[in-house]
Amino acid sequence: MTVNLVLFLILATVAVISALGMLLSRNTVYSALFLVLNFATVAVFYLLLGAPFIAITQVTVYAGAIMVLFIFVIMLLGADPLPEGNTLPWQKWLAVGLAVILAVEGTFLISTQKAAGIISSPAADAGNPKLIGQLLFSEYVLPFEATSILLLVAMVGAIVLTSRKKGEER
Amino acid sequence: MDAALFWEMVIKALILIFVLLTGFAYLTYYERRGLARIQSRVGPNRAGPAGLLQPVADAVKLIFKEEFTPAQAYKAVFILAPILTVVPAILITATVPWGGTLNIGGREVSLVIADINVGVIYIMSVASIAVYGVVLGGWASNNKYSMLGGMRASAQMVSYELALGLSFVGAVLLADTMNMGDLVKAQMEGGWLVLWQPVGAIVFFIATLAELNRAPFDMPEAEQELSAGYNVEYSGMKFALFFMAEYTKMISISAIIATLFLGGYDGPFVEQTPLLGPLYMFLKIFILLFFMIWIRASFPRLRYDRLMAFGWKILLPLSLVLVFITATGILLEMQWLIPVLSLVAGFIAVQSINLSLRRKANAR
Numbered sequence: 001m002t003v004n005l006v007l008f009l010i011l012a013t014v015a016v017i018s019a020l021g022m023l024l025s026r027n028t029v030y031s032a033l034f035l036v037l038n039f040a041t042v043a044v045f046y047l048l049l050g051a052p053f054i055a056i057t058q059v060t061v062y063a064g065a066i067m068v069l070f071i072f073v074i075m076l077l078g079a080d081p082l083p084e085g086n087t088l089p090w091q092k093w094l095a096v097g098l099a100v101i102l103a104v105e106g107t108f109l110i111s112t113q114k115a116a117g118i119i120s121s122p123a124a125d126a127g128n129p130k131l132i133g134q135l136l137f138s139e140y141v142l143p144f145e146a147t148s149i150l151l152l153v154a155m156v157g158a159i160v161l162t163s164r165k166k167g168e169e170r
Numbered sequence: 171m172d173a174a175l176f177w178e179m180v181i182k183a184l185i186l187i188f189v190l191l192t193g194f195a196y197l198t199y200y201e202r203r204g205l206a207r208i209q210s211r212v213g214p215n216r217a218g219p220a221g222l223l224q225p226v227a228d229a230v231k232l233i234f235k236e237e238f239t240p241a242q243a244y245k246a247v248f249i250l251a252p253i254l255t256v257v258p259a260i261l262i263t264a265t266v267p268w269g270g271t272l273n274i275g276g277r278e279v280s281l282v283i284a285d286i287n288v289g290v291i292y293i294m295s296v297a298s299i300a301v302y303g304v305v306l307g308g309w310a311s312n313n314k315y316s317m318l319g320g321m322r323a324s325a326q327m328v329s330y331e332l333a334l335g336l337s338f339v340g341a342v343l344l345a346d347t348m349n350m351g352d353l354v355k356a357q358m359e360g361g362w363l364v365l366w367q368p369v370g371a372i373v374f375f376i377a378t379l380a381e382l383n384r385a386p387f388d389m390p391e392a393e394q395e396l397s398a399g400y401n402v403e404y405s406g407m408k409f410a411l412f413f414m415a416e417y418t419k420m421i422s423i424s425a426i427i428a429t430l431f432l433g434g435y436d437g438p439f440v441e442q443t444p445l446l447g448p449l450y451m452f453l454k455i456f457i458l459l460f461f462m463i464w465i466r467a468s469f470p471r472l473r474y475d476r477l478m479a480f481g482w483k484i485l486l487p488l489s490l491v492l493v494f495i496t497a498t499g500i501l502l503e504m505q506w507l508i509p510v511l512s513l514v515a516g517f518i519a520v521q522s523i524n525l526s527l528r529r530k531a532n533a534r
Contacts, residue, residue, distance in 0.1 A: 060294055068302070
């Protein structure tokens with residue numbers, strides 16, 4: 001066994017356990033923390049695949065920014081543990097159905113060896129931030145700008161919804 | 171990876187951790203003595219010669235203090251929070267170069283632990299993780315005051331992270347690299363970045379003070395008026411860990427400022443004798459730490475709304491303008507434009523603070 005394989009197995013275990021913990025935990029803050037752990041593990045996966053830039057961006061954006069805001073909102077709204085029992089009775093069956101579809105798809109891809117090719121040969125310069133930046137601002141400039149406009153719209157919307165007119169009561 | 175490289179890494183990391191932790195202990199002594207000098211007092215001088223054993227005595231006291239966990243606290247997170255604050259404070263120095271390459275017994279040893287090409291973003295990402303310790307510490311105590319303190323502190327840290335990240339961009343643009351080692355080499359050739367982007371360096375310094383919860387931005391630890399904050403319920407060694415994180419981070423961030431803007435290990439004769447590199451680095455850190463202590467002794471604490479207004483209305487626009495000026499200067503190949511225009515922008519920012527304060531004073 002190579003070092004990478006051992007590392008992968010350990011990380012995979014952590015990733016699966018943290019994902020399960022996130023789903024099964026009754027306390028929303030614990031769920032959020034499990035999700036942070038999961039993001040961090042995925043970041044280490046990217047490192048193993050030779051893409052440090054994406055790994056570090058993953059930590060900065062997801063674990064460092066988005067999840068902090070998530071935890072903020074959870075704490076502001078009160079982090080009471082969820083009550084026992086299911087609120088949506090059909091949800092369980094839908095989840096089982098979707099899981100079966102995913103499992104079948106995964107088995108199909110692995111058995112036809114299409115997924116293996118993607119993982120085993122990462123681009124040699126995937127970790128170079130300069131190349132990523134050049135690609136982002138030349139070939140993918142349209143999706144990049146579209147995303148920024150989308151985020152701007154969300155931001156303006158949030159400001160409009162929360163702002164009050166002058167003299168209005170709190 | 172061959173075994174020798176692995177052990178080299180481990181030894182370098184251990185040395186760095188040892189230096190940081192000893193540095194933290196003696197930084198508390200340095201700060202207390204420095205503050206005392208500024209306030210014409212004597213400061214700690216009982217334990218050992220000139221009080222040099224004071225940090226040891228403090229450590230012994232804190233270890234043997236009773237540790238108290240509130241009955242209603244979320245135990246696991248309560249214990250996790252101080253650890254989550256200390257670990258990033260030490261990790262953040264991994265990409266800082268402490269010198270060039272040394273030749274030890276025929277082996278080339280570079281004085282940096284992780285020489286990666288995304289070193290600058292690595293610092294950003296580790297700094298953003300540090301918020302968790304504060305937020306979780308406040309929440310896990312299950313106490314309204316510590317919860318509010320945690321929220322206040324993390325809102326401050328998240329807000330000043332924007333100005334911090336944008337001042338990184340100025341340095342990266344000027345040096346044309348995100349590798350910390352190459353950043354220093356670029357400064358050896360083209361002059362220290364503090365000369366090219368003086369206002370950017372000042373904005374960075376202010377933003378790091380807020381990120382460190384240092385005076386005058388020490389709202390999270392406002393013992394006198396706000397009953398401390400996220401760390402109210404902590405005692406003993408766990409409480410000490412929060413302070414350990416703060417002081418370790420002071421050292422790490424001084425190292426980062428020195429690397430980004432003050433030429434890192436650059437100094438006279440450093441290319442002939444690479445051993446001088448770490449020495450220059452320590453000297454620069456020492457001076458920057460003195461600045462932090464000096465600021466603490468000189469400025470009163472900011473009011474919370476002023477603090478947020480300063481971060482969002484002054485520092486963020488200013489650092490955006492600085493990025494724009496830097497990029498324009500490089501694009502037009504007129505490097506001299508950058509320091510001139512950024513000084514003008516900085517002056518406008520200071521004037522706008524001055525005017526708004528005067529308007530408020532007149533309105534009263």
